[in-house]
Amino acid sequence: MTSTSLRDAIHGGVSLIAAFLIQAALHSIGAPALLAVSVFTATVIVFAVLKGELPGALMGMACGLVVDSFSLGIFGLAGIANTITGYAAGFISRKINVQAPGRLAVFIGLMGFLDFSLWVFLTAVVFGQGIPWSRGLILIQPLLTAVLGALTFILIRKFEAGRHG
Amino acid sequence: MSRFLKDNRKILIVAGLLVGQLAVVSLQVPLGDEPSFFERGVFFLFAPLEHFVHGLFDAAGRVWSRYLYLRNVETQNQGMRDELFLLRQENVLLRNELVRLKDVRHIESVLGGTYGPFLAASVIGLDVANPFRSIVIDKGSRDGLQANMAVLDRNGDLVGRIVNPVSLRESMVQLVTDDNSAVNVQSAKSGVLGQLAGNSRNGTCLLKYILASDAGLAEGEELITTGFDKIFPPGIKAGRVVSIVVDSSLFRKIEVQPTLNFRDLRRVAVLTRLPGERP
Numbered sequence: 001m002t003s004t005s006l007r008d009a010i011h012g013g014v015s016l017i018a019a020f021l022i023q024a025a026l027h028s029i030g031a032p033a034l035l036a037v038s039v040f041t042a043t044v045i046v047f048a049v050l051k052g053e054l055p056g057a058l059m060g061m062a063c064g065l066v067v068d069s070f071s072l073g074i075f076g077l078a079g080i081a082n083t084i085t086g087y088a089a090g091f092i093s094r095k096i097n098v099q100a101p102g103r104l105a106v107f108i109g110l111m112g113f114l115d116f117s118l119w120v121f122l123t124a125v126v127f128g129q130g131i132p133w134s135r136g137l138i139l140i141q142p143l144l145t146a147v148l149g150a151l152t153f154i155l156i157r158k159f160e161a162g163r164h165g
Numbered sequence: 166m167s168r169f170l171k172d173n174r175k176i177l178i179v180a181g182l183l184v185g186q187l188a189v190v191s192l193q194v195p196l197g198d199e200p201s202f203f204e205r206g207v208f209f210l211f212a213p214l215e216h217f218v219h220g221l222f223d224a225a226g227r228v229w230s231r232y233l234y235l236r237n238v239e240t241q242n243q244g245m246r247d248e249l250f251l252l253r254q255e256n257v258l259l260r261n262e263l264v265r266l267k268d269v270r271h272i273e274s275v276l277g278g279t280y281g282p283f284l285a286a287s288v289i290g291l292d293v294a295n296p297f298r299s300i301v302i303d304k305g306s307r308d309g310l311q312a313n314m315a316v317l318d319r320n321g322d323l324v325g326r327i328v329n330p331v332s333l334r335e336s337m338v339q340l341v342t343d344d345n346s347a348v349n350v351q352s353a354k355s356g357v358l359g360q361l362a363g364n365s366r367n368g369t370c371l372l373k374y375i376l377a378s379d380a381g382l383a384e385g386e387e388l389i390t391t392g393f394d395k396i397f398p399p400g401i402k403a404g405r406v407v408s409i410v411v412d413s414s415l416f417r418k419i420e421v422q423p424t425l426n427f428r429d430l431r432r433v434a435v436l437t438r439l440p441g442e443r444p
Contacts, residue, residue: 031296069207
């Protein structure tokens with residue numbers, strides 16, 4: 001394993017734990033907060049933009065399987081959706097410029113919508129399980145995920161800029 | 166061939182990951198609702214983190230309530246004393262009423278079943294993908310919890326049952342609003358029997374297998390558990406009928422508002438006596 005791969009793996013592990021802690025903290029606000037924003041999806045997309053398509057896909061798989069482990073739904077569905085999203089986010093972000101905050105927020109929003117659509121398709125259409133629509137509250141998930149992801153990305157960039165002087 | 170593999174390395178790895186996860190999905194079929202070793206492993210690994218975060222918020226909340234709201238304690242205390250007095254009166258009246266209505270052996274079975282030994286637990290997590298399906302509580306196998314133990318809210322109303330995975334200090338609870346939940350219930354008024362199934366799309370329930378020709382059930386009726394499923398003791402409040410639709414199908418479409426309140430789901434009671442276990 002090269003030093004870059006090792007560093008990516010450590011960053012991935014830390015990001016996964018941070019995402020889990022934030023998600024657990026959201027529980028204190030209540031069920032609507034869990035439906036309105038997907039911390040794991042934001043983490044996968046930001047990680048994919050920063051590291052590339054393959055680390056993004058691996059991160060997607062790890063985050064998705066953690067989500068599946070804490071849900072009574074079919075184990076592996078969020079894993080598949082997040083793996084595809086991580087790969088797509090990493091691949092597309094290499095082809096277009098998504099460094100500006102506005103563009104990045106739109107990009108994360110679109111990728112969040114892709115992830116949400118994949119999960120709904122797999123859960124409801126393929127496996128016939130229920131989706132917690134909650135009077136449409138869940139539909140704002142990609143929007144709030146984009147805001148969270150863009151803020152996280154900006155913070156990481158500022159932190160890196162500060163570290164490198 | 167090697168050039169093809171080299172050129173398409175990334176896409177092949179991702180395809181491998183997806184195939185692997187599809188295999189995980191298909192492996193789940195023979196297991197049914199039982200979680201796989203991998204799923205149990207991730208739960209065991211991450212549940213203590215959830216416990217930690219909940220403990221952190223709990224501690225912060227305690228500091229807040231103890232130090233900043235201390236001046237309200239006396240007022241709250243007086244209010245609680247009054248409430249306790251009224252509840253005791255109500256309890257005595259209800260017990261007297263029960264004695265009047267039922268024979269002694271039946272009372273013993275009802276009280277023994279409903280008010281058997283229980284363990285109070287805090288809710289430390291909600292289902293990440295769908296909050297209406299499950300919760301995670303801060304008690305596990307170390308506290309004597311096992312799958313299929315009934316879980317009630319602080320008012321003694323039905324919440325769900327313990328399901329696997331159960332780790333040392335955390336357990337997962339399947340809510341009555343989960344699609345795969347099934348509870349045998351009857352109407353407290355008309356005595357109509359049915360099966361209460363979850364509807365995780367909006368956090369409500371459906372009362373199933375009530376024939377369209379059966380006219381003995383009305384909107385607003387309260388549903389209680391029967392105990393026939395050998396999981397939930399009889400007499401626990403489960404929900405209230407909110408709408409009844411009769412169409413061309415064999416059964417009525419009955420929507421039920423469960424008694425569990427998601428906004429108030431912070432503390433629960435686990436009945437530690439397993440189904441069929443003698444006191």
